[in-house]
Amino acid sequence: MDDLKMRVVSRRALTEHICEFTLRPVEDVTLPTFEPGAHVTIETPSGAMRRYSLINDGAAPTEYRIAIKREAESRGGSASMHDDAPDGTVLRVEAPENSFPLEEAKEYLLIAGGIGVTPIYAMAQHLKREDKPFNVVYCTRTRADTAFIDDMEAAFGDKLLVHHDDGDPDQAYDFWDHFEEPRDMRVYCCGPQPLIDEIKAVSGHWPEGRVNFEDFKPVDVVREDDTAFEVTLKKTGTTVTVPEDRSILEALRDAGVTTTSSCESGTCGTCKTRLISGDPDHRDMVLRDDEQEDHIMICVSRAKEGGLVLDL
Numbered sequence: 001m002d003d004l005k006m007r008v009v010s011r012r013a014l015t016e017h018i019c020e021f022t023l024r025p026v027e028d029v030t031l032p033t034f035e036p037g038a039h040v041t042i043e044t045p046s047g048a049m050r051r052y053s054l055i056n057d058g059a060a061p062t063e064y065r066i067a068i069k070r071e072a073e074s075r076g077g078s079a080s081m082h083d084d085a086p087d088g089t090v091l092r093v094e095a096p097e098n099s100f101p102l103e104e105a106k107e108y109l110l111i112a113g114g115i116g117v118t119p120i121y122a123m124a125q126h127l128k129r130e131d132k133p134f135n136v137v138y139c140t141r142t143r144a145d146t147a148f149i150d151d152m153e154a155a156f157g158d159k160l161l162v163h164h165d166d167g168d169p170d171q172a173y174d175f176w177d178h179f180e181e182p183r184d185m186r187v188y189c190c191g192p193q194p195l196i197d198e199i200k201a202v203s204g205h206w207p208e209g210r211v212n213f214e215d216f217k218p219v220d221v222v223r224e225d226d227t228a229f230e231v232t233l234k235k236t237g238t239t240v241t242v243p244e245d246r247s248i249l250e251a252l253r254d255a256g257v258t259t260t261s262s263c264e265s266g267t268c269g270t271c272k273t274r275l276i277s278g279d280p281d282h283r284d285m286v287l288r289d290d291e292q293e294d295h296i297m298i299c300v301s302r303a304k305e306g307g308l309v310l311d312l
């Protein structure tokens with residue numbers, strides 16, 4: 001399927017930092033359907049490719065809805081969507097994919113942390129439509145930071161438990177009661193790393209496959225204090241400058257160098273590249289310690305100092 005051209009037809013502020021975008025196709029086309037947990041990859045106005053979970057019902061969609069948090073240190077995709085994608089903006093959108101599918105189960109526990117609520121909200125709406133038993137635990141800092149809170153309370157009633165920790169790890173929700181006894185239930189969890197680590201810790205004794213994660217992490221790979229550096233490609237002898245606001249992968253793409261990538265957020269492993277020399281700043285979630293010396297994930301990692309030489 002070719003990429004879609006979609007227009008931002010409306011924006012809704014959900015919290016101070018989270019905005020919902022509704023996208024409709026520019027041309028008269030039937031949008032690809034999708035299942036809960038699916039995401040689209042969007043070319044943001046900055047040129048960065050970013051993945052966002054779809055919130056609406058994907059059975060016969062006429063639009064795609066996503067919610068984007070402006071990451072505090074962002075200079076990349078999320079800032080670009082917040083600042084440079086007003087109503088009317090046309091964006092290139094890749095067809096939906098799903099790496100976090102809902103499987104058949106007797107009952108479900110859905111766990112969301114922060115902006116990780118997007119696929120969880122889509123799943124909960126789907127399970128409600130299907131009249132399946134489910135509960136949602138949704139953890140955020142404060143009520144004001146909680147996207148979709150009114151909609152979710154109205155839709156899910158006492159199936160929804162919202163917990164605020166005020167940013168204090170000591171006040172984090174205690175999940176043990178949900179996990180003490182392994183049950184014939186599927187768990188889906190999307191949120192920041194500490195939440196995922198916590199759920200992995202409390203569910204270690206559960207059978208394989210019952211507890212599923214979408215590793216949400218801020219996908220803004222470029223940070224406020226990043227600087228430009230040079231990357232030399234050993235096989236061609238080409239040198240490409242990576243600007244302070246682009247990833248290596250984006251800079252190579254801009255220079256017409258073909259590379260393979262998928263998540264572009266340091267989690268899937270697709271863009272693993274051999275590092276010949278240089279001082280890398282590893283920012284991925286994939287490389288083992290023993291691989292870090294001579295490999296780099298070019299979608300997120302950078303150079304600490306000086307340039308890098310890659311086996312490309």
Ligand code: FES
Nearest residue numbers: 262264269271299
């Ligand atoms: S593209 Fe997935 S880790 Fe780089």
